[in-house]
Amino acid sequence: MRITYKGDYALKTILGLALHYGNSPTTINDLARRADIPTKFLEQILLDLKRGGFVESRRGKIGGYLLARAPSQIKLGEVIRFVDGPVEPIACAGKKYSGCNDVYKCVFRKIWQDVSLATSKIIDNITFEELAKNIKDKGPVYTYQI
Amino acid sequence: MRITYKGDYALKTILGLALHYGNSPTTINDLARRADIPTKFLEQILLDLKRGGFVESRRGKIGGYLLARAPSQIKLGEVIRFVDGPVEPIACAGKKYSGCNDVYKCVFRKIWQDVSLATSKIIDNITFEELAKNIKDKGPVYTYQI
DNA sequence: TGTATACTCTACTATTATGATAGAGATTAT
DNA sequence: ATAATCTCTATCATAATAGTAGAGTATACA
Numbered sequence A, B: 001m002r003i004t005y006k007g008d009y010a011l012k013t014i015l016g017l018a019l020h021y022g023n024s025p026t027t028i029n030d031l032a033r034r035a036d037i038p039t040k041f042l043e044q045i046l047l048d049l050k051r052g053g054f055v056e057s058r059r060g061k062i063g064g065y066l067l068a069r070a071p072s073q074i075k076l077g078e079v080i081r082f083v084d085g086p087v088e089p090i091a092c093a094g095k096k097y098s099g100c101n102d103v104y105k106c107v108f109r110k111i112w113q114d115v116s117l118a119t120s121k122i123i124d125n126i127t128f129e130e131l132a133k134n135i136k137d138k139g140p141v142y143t144y145q146i
Numbered sequence C: 001t002g003t004a005t006a007c008t009c010t011a012c013t014a015t016t017a018t019g020a021t022a023g024a025g026a027t028t029a030t
Numbered sequence D: 001a002t003a004a005t006c007t008c009t010a011t012c013a014t015a016a017t018a019g020t021a022g023a024g025t026a027t028a029c030a
Helices: A005-019 A028-035 A039-051 A076-084 A107-123 A128-138 B005-019 B028-035 B039-051 B076-084 B107-123 B128-137
Strands: A055-058 A064-067 B055-058 B064-067
Touching (some): A005 A028, A005 A039, A005 A076, A005 A128, A005 B107, A028 A039, A107 B005, A107 B107, A107 B128, B005 B028, B005 B039, B039 B055, B076 B107
Antiparallel strands (some): A055 A064
16 A cells, blocks of 8 residues: 555545534635645545545535545545555455466465555544544644644 | 565565575576566666675576575565565655654554554565475475466 | 676666646536 | 636646666686
């Protein structure tokens, strides 16, 4: 797994929305400013996240973005996989892979699968509700660093 | 962590040499043919591995490559890190990182560090001696698929 | 001492991914 | 109407990846 800037921005943005969950929509500009993300880049990322079913949008005045689901229903791993692709360090570790002559004899494949599993156990076991709680526990929301 | 072709080739090559440990040098051509690696690409990789202290070379007729250390003294993780870089999924998970305003408040950093640690525990806990043994246990050496 | 074999070194190239930027268009509250 | 806001497509610069090419150097052996 490698987290790109795009992935990093996506996670920070979802967290930003999670901290605002239940309230009015947040604008792209606000989200970009708070997490220090180039606005036009974030536009594209948010469109992606919308297509992925993670966020919803409202157009026009008082428009902005909202989470499409409760923070407790969004796992870290889901977002990462959607934005940055599979967590496997190499394609041959994937379940469906069959590119080698004899995958059963490859001693490395098992290791990459172990790594993938260990990674998944971590990222699929934490939701944005917990992440938001961690932030809130650290101090007033207006000072958070995401 | 992402394993590139270069990394994959490097690992397979070290394993190929581990299977031949104690014998005469193996030529680039042999290594390339056995693991289905483009010869000229493997040349460069082997020069890298030599600079990294993983292999030694003999020039001229009956020349070729040898492991610089016993397979039991070469860990998988060492080779991966040398060829493909740090295992951290994002730079901010590194020990020395200090790029953010306040890394202590970033809820993601801890997660990436957990992932890095879980990955390291796997790849730093297996040597090429064990990998070679796995191969040998699967059948005659001349049929191995690395 | 010549020559075949094999490693060494530097340069070059094609393709793709990444990280953006630009600008025109569509929607909506007031 | 109009200002604020999201939407969509195109474009671009840079770096990484995965090679390829070719001339040069060292060595065993006849």
